[in-house]
Amino acid sequence: MNLIAVGLDVVAAGALEGAAAGALAPARARPLVAGAATAVVGLGGVVTGVAALGGQTWSLTVAHLLPLAETTFAVDALSGVFLLLIGAVAITAGVYSIGYTSPGGAHATDDDDGAPGHDASGPATAAASRTSQAVLPLFVAAMLLVPAAASVSTLLVLWELMALTSLVLVLAEHRLRQSVRDAGLWYAGMTHAGLVAIMLGLVVLAAGAGGESFAVMRAGSSGLSTATASCVFVLVFLGFGSKAGMVPLHVWLPRAHPEAPSHVSALMSAAMVTLGLYGIIRVGFDLLGGGPRWWWLLVLAVGSVSALYGVLQASVATDLKRLLAYSTTENVGLMLMGVGAAGVFAADGNRVLAGLLMAAALLHAVNHAAFKALLFLGAGSVLRSTGLRDLDRLGGLVSRMPVTTALFAVGAVGAAGLPAGNGFVSEWLLLQGLIHSLTGATAPSIVVAISMPLAVAVVALTAGLGVATFVKAFGVGFLARPRSAAAAGAVESPLSMRVAMGCAAAACTVLALAPAVAGVPLSRLLRVLPTIRDGAPLAGSDVSLRLAGIAGSMSPLLIVVGLLVAGVGAAALVRRVTHRAPRRATPVWGGGSTRLGPRMEYTATSFAEPLTRVFDDVLRPEKDVDITPFAESELLIASISYRQRVPDRIEARLYPPLLAAVRRWGQWSRGIANGSVHRYLAYGFIGLLAVLIAVGLTS
Numbered sequence: 030m031n032l033i034a035v036g037l038d039v040v041a042a043g044a045l046e047g048a049a050a051g052a053l054a055p056a057r058a059r060p061l062v063a064g065a066a067t068a069v070v071g072l073g074g075v076v077t078g079v080a081a082l083g084g085q086t087w088s089l090t091v092a093h094l095l096p097l098a099e100t101t102f103a104v105d106a107l108s109g110v111f112l113l114l115i116g117a118v119a120i121t122a123g124v125y126s127i128g129y130t131s132p133g134g135a136h137a138t139d140d141d142d143g144a145p146g147h148d149a150s151g152p153a154t155a156a157a158s159r160t161s162q163a164v165l166p167l168f169v170a171a172m173l174l175v176p177a178a179a180s181v182s183t184l185l186v187l188w189e190l191m192a193l194t195s196l197v198l199v200l201a202e203h204r205l206r207q208s209v210r211d212a213g214l215w216y217a218g219m220t221h222a223g224l225v226a227i228m229l230g231l232v233v234l235a236a237g238a239g240g241e242s243f244a245v246m247r248a249g250s251s252g253l254s255t256a257t258a259s260c261v262f263v264l265v266f267l268g269f270g271s272k273a274g275m276v277p278l279h280v281w282l283p284r285a286h287p288e289a290p291s292h293v294s295a296l297m298s299a300a301m302v303t304l305g306l307y308g309i310i311r312v313g314f315d316l317l318g319g320g321p322r323w324w325w326l327l328v329l330a331v332g333s334v335s336a337l338y339g340v341l342q343a344s345v346a347t348d349l350k351r352l353l354a355y356s357t358t359e360n361v362g363l364m365l366m367g368v369g370a371a372g373v374f375a376a377d378g379n380r381v382l383a384g385l386l387m388a389a390a391l392l393h394a395v396n397h398a399a400f401k402a403l404l405f406l407g408a409g410s411v412l413r414s415t416g417l418r419d420l421d422r423l424g425g426l427v428s429r430m431p432v433t434t435a436l437f438a439v440g441a442v443g444a445a446g447l448p449a450g451n452g453f454v455s456e457w458l459l460l461q462g463l464i465h466s467l468t469g470a471t472a473p474s475i476v477v478a479i480s481m482p483l484a485v486a487v488v489a490l491t492a493g494l495g496v497a498t499f500v501k502a503f504g505v506g507f508l509a510r511p512r513s514a515a516a517a518g519a520v521e522s523p524l525s526m527r528v529a530m531g532c533a534a535a536a537c538t539v540l541a542l543a544p545a546v547a548g549v550p551l552s553r554l555l556r557v558l559p560t561i562r563d564g565a566p567l568a569g570s571d572v573s574l575r576l577a578g579i580a581g582s583m584s585p586l587l588i589v590v591g592l593l594v595a596g597v598g599a600a601a602l603v604r605r606v607t608h609r610a611p612r613r614a615t616p617v618w619g620g621g622s623t624r625l626g627p628r629m630e631y632t633a634t635s636f637a638e639p640l641t642r643v644f645d646d647v648l649r650p651e652k653d654v655d656i657t658p659f660a661e662s663e664l665l666i667a668s669i670s671y672r673q674r675v676p677d678r679i680e681a682r683l684y685p686p687l688l689a690a691v692r693r694w695g696q697w698s699r700g701i702a703n704g705s706v707h708r709y710l711a712y713g714f715i716g717l718l719a720v721l722i723a724v725g726l727t728s
Contacts, residue, residue: 031080031085031087032076032077032079032080032085033077033080033081033085033086033087033104034087034089035073035076036073036074036075036076036077036078036080036112037073037077037087037102037104037173037174037177038073039069039070039072039073039076040070040073040074040077040170040173040174041170043066043069043070043073043166043170044066044070044166044167044169044170046066047062047063047065047066047067047069047070047163047165047166047167048066048163048164048166048167049163050062050063050066051063051066051159051162051163051164051165051166052159052160052163056158056159059130059158059159059162060126060127060128060129060130060131060162061127062162063123063126063130063162063163063165063166064123064124064125064126064127064130064525065123065127066123066166067119067122067123067126067165067166067169068119068120068123068124069123070116070119070123070166070169070170070173071115071116071117071118071119071120071122071123071169072116072120073116073173074112074113074115074116074117074119074169074173075112075113075116075117075120076116077104077109077112077113077116077173077177078108078109078110078111078112078113078114078116079109079113080109081104081105081106081108081109081112082106082109082110082113082550082553082554083550084106084553085104086103086104086105087102087103087104088101088102088103088104088179089101089102089103090102095182095183095186097182098180098182098183098241099180099182099242100180100182100183101178101179101180101183101242101243102174102177102178102179102183103177103179103243103244104176104177105557106550106553106554106556106557107176107307107310107311107315107554107557107558108176108177109550109554110391110394110395110550110551110554111176111303111304111307112173112176112177114300114303114394114395114398115169115172115173115176115300115303115304116173117398117399117536118295118296118299118300118398118402119169119172119173119296119300120532121295121402121406121529121530121532121533122169122292122293122295122296122402122406122529123165123169123292124525124528124529124532125291125292125295125406125409125525125526125529125530126162126165126290126292127525128522128523128524128525128526129290129291129292129409129413129523129526130158130162130290131523158201160197160201161197161198161201161290161293164194164197164198165198165293167190167194168191168194168195168197168198168293168296169296171187171190171191171194172191172296172300172301172304174187175187175188175191175304175307176304176307179242179243179244180241180242180243181231181232181234181235181241181246182241184231185224185227185228185231188224188227189224191301191304192220192221192224195216195220195293195297195301196213196216196217196220198289198290198293199212199213199216199285199288199289199293199297200213201289201290201293202288202290206288208284208288209288211284212281212284212285212287212288212289213285213288215280215281215284215285216281216284216285218281219271219278219280219281220271220272220281222271223267223268223269223270223271223272223278224268225268226264226265226267226268226271227264227265227268227269227308228268229264230260230261230262230263230264230265230268230312231261231265231312233257233260233261233264234246234250234253234261234312234316234317237249237250237252237253237257237261238250238252238253243315243316246316247315247316247318250316250317250318251318253317255321258317258320259320259321259324261312261317262312262313262317262320262324263327265308265309265312265313266309266313266324266327266328268308269304269305269306269307269308269309269312270305270309270331270365271305272301272302272304272305272308273302273303273304273305273306273309273361273364273365274302274305274335274357274358274361275305275331275332275335275358275361275362275365276331276334276335276338276339276358276362276679277679277683279335279339279358279679280677280679280680280684282298282302282354282355282357282358283342283351283354283355283358283677285297285354286298286350286351286353286354286357286405287348287350287351287354287418290409291350291405291406291408291409291410291412291413292405292406292409294350294353294354294405294408294409295401295402295405295406295409296402298353298354298357298401298402298405299397299398299399299401299402299405300398300402302357302361303364303394303397303398305361306361306364306365306368306390306394309328309365309368310368310387310558313325313328313368313372314372314375314387314558314559314560314561315557315558315559318559318560319372319375319376319559319560320372320376321376322372322373322376322377322476324372325368325369325370325371325372325373325375325376326369326373326476326480327369328365328368328369328372329365329366329369329370329372329373329480329484330369331362331365331369332361332362332363332364332365332366332367332368332369333362333366333483333484333487334362335358335359335361335362335365336358336359336360336362336363336366336487336488336491337359337362337487337490337491338358338362338647338679339355339356339357339358339359339360339361339362340355340356340359340491340494340495340498341494341640341644341647341648342355342358342648342675342677343355343356343359343494343495343498344494344497344498344501344637344640345637345640345641345648345650345675346633346675347419347420347421347632347633347634347637348418348419348420349408349411349412349418349419349420349423349502349506350405350408350412350418351418352420352498352502353401353404353405353408356401356404356444356495356498357397357401359491359495360393360397360401360444360452362491363390363393363456363459363488363491364390364393364394364397365390366390366459366484366487366488367386367387367389367390367391367393367459367462368386368387368390370386370462370463370466370481370484371383371384371385371386371387371390371561373476373477373480374386374466374477375560375561376560377474377477379466380560380561382462382465382466383560383561384555384561385458385462385465386459386462386463387555387558387561388458388551388555389455389458389459389462390459391551391554392454392455392458392544392547392551393452393455393456393459395455395540395547396443396451396452396454396455396537396540397452399443399451399533399536399537399540400439400440400443400444400450400451400452400533400537401440401444402533403436403437403439403440403443403530403533403534403537404437404440404441404444406526406529406530406533407433407436407437407440407530408437409526410430410433410522410526410527410530411423411426411430411433411506411519413522413526414429414430414519414520414521414522415513415515415516415518415519416515417513417515417516420501420502420505420506420632420633421505421512421632421633421634422512422513422515422516423505423506423507423511423512423513423516424505424506424507424508424509424510424511424512424516424627424630425507425508425509425510425511425512425516425517425519426506426507426511426516426519427507427508429511429516429517429519429520429521430507430519430520430521430522431521432521432522432527432530433521433522433527433530434507436527436530436531436533436534437503437507437530438503438507439534439537439538440533440534440537441499441502441503442499443537443541444495444498444499445495445496445498445499445500446492446495446496447496449541450537450541451536451537451538451540451541451544453541454540454541454544456488456492459488460485460488460489463481463484463485463488464485466481467481467482467485494640497637497640501633501636501637502633504631504636505630505631505632505633505636506633509627509630509631510626510627510630511627512627512628512630512632634673641673641675647678648675648678649675649676649678650673650674650675651673651674651675651676652671652672652673652674653671653672653673653674654669654670654671654672655669655670655671655672656668656669657669657670
């Protein structure tokens with residue numbers, strides 16, 4: 030029995046039945062029905078992914094499902110890793126949504142900018158809930174079917190279905206906040222601009238290869254000229270990169286992810302963005318067969334900029350979900366760095382090192398899916414309980430939401446790239462691969478000697494800033510004392526939300542302590558790619574994660590055991606020393622104050638102030654100091670208010686001129702559409718003539 034076919038049948042049937050049930054079920058039962066259907070669809074994806082990574086393959090062609098084209102599906106090991114990733118995230122999101130969308134959450138409280146947080150009740154949310162819960166299984170199914178598509182038409186239809194369903198989910202609370210409508214507009218514009226780029230690139234590739242199926246394109250891509258192949262790659266890189274959230278096409282991500290419901294944010298950030306990575310690998314390495322070195326140097330450079338810029342913005346963000354969104358840009362940058370470096374070494378013929386770096390990129394995609402899903406679900410629990418996303422107004426949640434705090438800490442350790450966290454494994458593997466490119470037996474080329482040390486520096490700096498980012502997020506948001514009444518009144522999340530977060534935390538723990546379980550699947554996956562298939566570096570029989578060609582090994586389990594032993598020893602030593610000292614009940618010295626209040630604590634803004642000053646030339650923060658004197662005398666100060674805002678400088682510099690140009694073009698186009706039939710016929714004739722000339726010159 031082919032489990033791939035069974036899993037995809039479950040995906041399709043679960044999505045259709047779940048959508049119908051979500052739309053028709055009574056309001057009280059709707060969260061359970063929609064959440065269960067989403068989890069079932071995700072389970073189908075997991076079954077399909079495990080079967081594909083286990084060595085099974087499957088293909089299907091349906092003749093008349095789409096007009097003018099066949100619908101073609103095929104699943105291999107590369108598809109399998111993304112099916113497994115998306116399916117696992119969907120299971121946790123579906124279970125989580127049962128509690129998250131049920132009545133009983135905290136009412137919204139206004140943020141400083143007037144935008145409210147989540148409100149779990151009210152007629153607007155109830156109306157949006159029916160639509161969003163019906164669409165949620167369809168969104169998951171569309172994501173799962175994208176890696177299974179094996180023709181241009183099939184991929185584009187599923188990609189657009191994924192974009193439209195995710196847009197509906199982002200706009201779930203559009204009646205409550207203007208910021209949701211703005212985020213939806215940005216997301217719609219960016220995702221459809223990316224779709225146009227992908228469509229143009231794949232159409233050019235299909236025309237040159239002589240067919241639109243991936244099998245025909247794979248066989249015929251060798252006949253493309255270098256210029257045509259490069260044009261295809263640049264177009265699909267821009268299109269898929271916009272979905273992945275790479276800089277400078279990331280601007281939709283920190284807008285849409287914070288405004289979407291938290292389980293949708295987890296699906297988008299942990300699962301959907303990785304499909305951009307899948308598209309780049311599928312087209313660049315599989316369909317185009319690798320390509321010249323400069324393609325992958327471009328990917329490496331864009332990935333480096335994305336990683337650094339994303340973590341810088343995350344380190345100074347005070348909105349918890351916006352911080353996590355910028356962290357996604359950072360981690361996508363690290364994945365692109367691994368893919369780009371793998372392409373550089375594949376072009377140079379070093380397949381072992383190329384396979385190692387590709388394995389690091391794909392392993393980081395899996396690790397990122399685990400800890401980012403957990404973090405967004407944890408942020409959603411905080412949002413549902415307090416109505417707040419602002420870290421400056423949170424705090425004290427460790428005593429009020431202990432389970433959520435502990436599970437969020439697991440995700441924070443993974444996202445920070447610290448030992449005992451799953452993110453450490455893949456980041457260390459990426460770093461070791463980049464370093465080994467400079468210390469191998471053969472002397473590196475000039476390009477490698479220049480680019481790889483810079484890449485190593487970027488990974489190291491990104492890791493350091495990532496630690497600061499999540500120390501801030503966890504320490505300011507969950508520890509110390511509450512800095513608002515909403516934080517002081519927080520209560521623990523419902524059971525289904527805690528179970529979902531617990532499953533994500535368990536995945537993080539397994540990936541951190543036993544990363545060698547990924548050895549055999551990754552080796553099988555790498556053999557799908559023609560320029561890497563002879564250099565799969567990971568051996569599944571190893572109990573530790575050994576790097577081919579690199580001396581020594583790294584066992585995360587031993588690292589964790591060492592840290593635990595050191596921690597227990599330190600605690601025992603401290604207890605022994607303090608036990609000998611005489612104990613007296615005396616007040617703790619507080620710098621002249623015996624009662625410390627929330628206003629004396631570090632806030633997220635003050636914690637990030639040193640980083641803001643160090644990177645002032647890049648971040649360019651906007652500061653506002655408002656001094657209010659007493660009415661009796663201007664020399665007597667009644668209050669001082671200080672506000673700091675760190676805008677997205679790339680967005681502020683790049684997009685306003687671009688949008689202004691588009692607006693001018695739109696106004697000009699109104700003038701040429703004056704209703705004259707003769708003018709429209711002339712436009713058609715000129716267009717047809719241009720097409721004939723282009724065909725004549727290229728044939």
